Amino acid sequence: MDLLALADFNLVARHGGFGRAARAAGRPKATLSRRVAELEGALALRLFERGARTLKLTEEGRALHERTGMLLAELDETAAAISSGGARPRGRxxxxxxxxxxxxxxxxxxxxxxxxxxxxxxxxxxxxxxxxxxxxxxxxxxxxxxxxxxxxxxxxxLRDRMIVVASSGMARPATDSAVPAVVRGAGGGDAWQVREPGARSRIPFEPTLRLSSVIMVRDAVRAGAGAASLPISLVSHDLAAGTLVHWGDIDGPEIALxxxxxxxxxxxxxxxxxxxxxxxxxxxxxxxxxxxxxxx
CATH class of the missing domain: 3.40.190.10 (Periplasmic binding protein-like II)
Incomplete structure (x- = not known):
């Protein structure tokens, strides 16, 4: 198999078209088209479905791209490291x-x-x-x-964990009455199962705000809009300053990045x-x- 033709095929597949690949590589579009056609002829396979305005990998083309793209990238990186005299970080x-x-x-x-x-x-x-x-x-x-x-x-x-917090001016109810809550997105249940030293408990809540960002949820809790479940890393400074209070750890798996x-x-x-x-x-x-x- 012609490795240069294979490299040109992967270039076109990666950029999703002959024109974009030609502009990215600074090479003639006609040359790339010819090299891909030669590879298709050598393999007796159609690697791209060519429409009037679109170019799409065939099933065989997708399999070839997935199996050879990383290998060619590794060869390029090895050659670059050798030619530069060492493994110096460079490139995209x-x-x-x-x-x-x-x-x-x-x-x-x-x-x-x-x-x-x-x-x-x-x-x-x-x-x-x-x-x-x-x-x-x-x-x-x-x-x-x-x-x-x-x-x-x-x-x-990195590891993190979810906790329930509220502003220092908001008291945790002693009964099972629902607390006002700030939640992220839709759904989310109606109670938090929390762990505290030596015990587990349930905190019912009623959403008063639904926000799409965790940062927005934290800021709303800081403003006193309700309690919320948040990563401890995001509120640890507030807890240390006493502006937020810790009601318990969420009883569930930790967050792993x-x-x-x-x-x-x-x-x-x-x-x-x-x-x-x-x-x-x-x-x-x-x-x-x-x-x-x-x-x-």
Whole structure:
């Protein structure tokens, strides 16, 4: 198989069209079209469905792209590392991160990384959906409690926990009467199951505000609109200052932030550098470390 033709095919597949691939690579569109056609002829397979205005991978084309794209990227990175005399972080690094973590920490993390590694072109996309790393061209993804994925490896780099808090002027009722609550989104039940030293209890609530952002929920609780369930890292400074009070820990699984990537084999220098950067920022991975990082 012609590796150059295979590389051109992956270039077109990654950019979703001959025109975009040609502009990104600075190469003639006709050359890319011819090389892909030659690869299709050699394989006796149609790799793209060509419409008047669209270009879509066939099932065979998608399988070839998924299986060869990462291998070619690893070859390029190995050659670059050898030619530069070492594993110096350089090139484009695409990261997908969840909304809340991006809002409170990613701006500072990205800036510190960029200053430390000026030859890396860092691009961070904020979204909570489970992106397809290979199909969408990401090098790393950060996710909260992700489902098991045999195609990805990674590790937990931060842990957090949910607690129920309220403003200091709001008293926790002694009876089972519902408390006014600020909740995120729709649904969410009608009571919090909480753990306290030596006991478990139930706090019924009635939503008075529904907001789409965790930051908005925290700010509304600070203003006295009601109680809420929030990550402790997001309110630890308020608890220390006495402006918010802790009503108990949510009785449920902890929050684990994972950093995921496709393979440990031939891990690129820029990916390794970002993993090290996360470890240096959060060496123990505790909620207190995240709160301190955000607070400073």
């Amino acid at each position: 690094l695409r990261v997908s991160a969840p909304l809340l973590f991006s809002q409170v920490a990613m701006g500072r993390l990205a800036a510190e990384f960029a200053l430390r590694h000026p030859e890396v072109r860092l691009e961070v996309t904020t979204e909570d959906r489970a992106v397809d790393m290979v199909e969408e061209g990401y090098d790393l993804v950060i996710r909260v409690n992700p489902e098991a994925n045999e195609g990805l490896v990674g590790r937990v780099f 994972w950093v995921l990537y496709p393979s440990r084999r031939l891990l690129s220098a820029r990916v390794s550098a970002f993993l090290d950067h996360l470890k240096q920022a959060f060496p123990q991975g505790t909620p207190d470390e995240l709160a301190a990082y955000v607070g400073t």
